[in-house]
Amino acid sequence: MTTDDRTIRVYDLGATSYGDVHRLQRRLQAQRREGAGFDSLLLTEHRPVITLGRSHPEPDLRVPLQTIKNYGIELHQTERGGDITYHGPGQLVAYGIVDLKGWNLGVIDYVDGLEETVIGVLADWGLRAEHREGARGVWVGGRKIASLGLNVRRWVTMHGIALNVDPDMSHFDLINPCGMPDVEMTSLSAEMNKQVPMADVSESFVFHFGRVFSCRTEMVDMSEKRDANG
Amino acid sequence: MAVSVELPKLGLQAPPALLAEWYLPDGVTVHRGEALCRIETNNVAVEVEAEGDGVLRHRLEAGRERPAGDILGVILASGERMPELPPVGELPIPTATANHGPSEDEWQASVRAMRYWPPDATEPAGDDPEPPPAEPENAEPAKAFELVPFPRKAAPAEPSNWDVAPGDAADFASALLRPETPGPLPRDDTAVRDEPEMDAAEHSHSELGAAPETPDAVQAALSMRVTVDLVETHKLRAQLGREWRDADLSPTNADVVVRAVGRAAIEFGGDGSVALRTFDGEQARAVMLRDAGLVPFRQAVLELRKNEPGPIDAACIVSLFEDVDEAEPPLEPGSSFALAIGGERSAVRWDGERAGPGAELTLTLRCDPALVEPFEAARFLARVRELVEAPYALLVA
Incomplete structure (x- = not known):
């Protein structure tokens, strides 16, 4: 497989509501399943939201539900695998809509690749991160820094991986992330003890995604689209 | 084979x-x-x-x-x-x-x-x-495996979960660049909004009727959402709570939605039977209401409080998900519609001139497009929202 065979369009969406991007993903996946459209990588920061995996419809919370509501955090059921997680500003979320058959990739290979991409990103900041046997995501010194959940239908993926760059970590205290009561979450900023620009992390993510999956990445200029739509 | x-x-x-x-x-x-x-x-x-x-x-x-x-x-x-x-x-x-x-x-x-x-x-x-x-x-x-005869008639298969129309092309510009506001937008009262899952359903009420039917549109499961403003619903609930104080009875959002669904179903030619399904942890409880849209409202609310689950064969099953904003309701074979009531949440309300505090919830409708025209489903959902947002019409038996 060469880079000529794999191309992915990268859309940096900026700050978004979860529902908007969720609907977009579903459309893109449906389109890709039918052999249309393009392989796409959506990068975004969500406004505060707690999402639930398909098999875990009951939120695994550490606080009363009303507290979540009081924080203004939305709650969404999704079709991805995995358990409860939190997304919010300061977290880089990467959703890949990829036709794995076209890329000649297995699902597990793709999941490993997403984790490897984040490990590459963290290495750019001098952090040594790793996979963990039996617990998906990316870990730094026993603390979880990135969470992962996917849905695959007709070998087309949706959902992806979320890397904590500098989110409000107190929001993770509201839930049992991934359904694991003992998990300790961390972020790139916390590990570095300094602020890290999100734009730099996004750029690094795109670079390492291309490197790991041997694919060409085409950045789509979203500002032009915004202008075109007035 | x-x-x-x-x-x-x-x-x-x-x-x-x-x-x-x-x-x-x-x-x-x-x-x-x-x-x-x-x-x-x-x-x-x-x-x-x-x-x-x-x-x-x-x-x-x-x-x-x-x-x-x-x-x-x-x-x-x-x-x-x-x-x-x-x-x-x-x-x-x-x-x-x-x-x-x-x-x-x-x-x-x-x-x-x-x-x-x-x-x-x-x-x-x-x-x-x-x-x-x-x-x-x-x-x-x-x-053992009994291969014939199949016990079911050609029952409507449940549409694939989370599906959308295969031909539903992604339009980044329109999908992403909607104006961002902190709460519900001012809108046309007849429009089905908040992104129903099919292209056809994204158009306004009147446009839906004129939209051409395509094979792609009817092959896919139909799932659509609207956000409902609860300000008038709250007023109605408060008023009825005072009137029914003798029975220590007060209607909930779900009562109003069930009533609205029953009423809309009759308007659309159905029988108005509605089942309300609630969840308590892993346990689901369903109550059937035969004439949800026609019996006196107080009687309907009392019926829904009864803890006597019976057979459920309603045309529409309404599931109450108090903890989730947007949920996909399970669609039972044989039911034309399944509706999910999301949890109530606070919202910024826009009255045309200024913003103020409000409340809203999301209704998600799923139906089998083999049984129900997508345009009709969108109109049905729009009508339910209309009734919930102006609920005084529901008081008339």
């Missing part, structure tokens, strides 16, 4: 995966491309689609881990003759509690050996040299 439903191989060293859920019940007619079940492993959910048309028969129950390649079920082609199939007793359905009969591996081998679906071209010949195991003496034929 029958087609197997297999647990896909997810990688070179794919671990066992959990058969998490059958989306479609045993015995229903399915079509190629429909999502049949979901398997999960390591935070990945994979939806397995039908590889052909026919009647789905489950082989394994949900909730079990299985290795890649395992046969989860079979799709029998229409009109397929039974003599081609193996004797009933040799195909017991493995269950979690079964302590008799062949092991699952033996069962799997036997199923493969029978080959009543096309052999895998990549599979080496003689892969399964074992003969099918003999039926154990204490096997119970009643639990």
